[in-house]
Amino acid sequence: MTTERRAVDGELCTCGRTAVTVFITEKFGETGWCGRSDGGSKARCVFCNGTEQHEPGGRCPRYRLRLDTGEASA
Structure with a gap:
């Protein structure tokens, strides 16, 4: 389920641009x-x-919702 x-x-x-919407998913968390x-x-x-190989569709394995936190997205 996605909200x-x-x-x-x-x-x-x-992609690194400013987000307008955040999708909350079971697989990836907040994106x-x-x-x-x-x-x-x-x-x-x-x-x-x-420096990293991106997933199909361009998602970086080091993606974070906010750059000012050290937490990577799931």
Whole structure:
């Protein structure tokens, strides 16, 4: 089951942009979405700086909802 809530300041999409919605899922926990399904810009990943292999669809294994916390998303 997936639910959602409005994102708050500082929460990020999996592409690194500012999130507008946060989906709450059993598999991944809280995951931000910016409203654009383009996989983000072609710049280096804000979570790993391009050092990690990303999952299909572009999600970085080091993704965090907020960069100011040390916690990685599930």
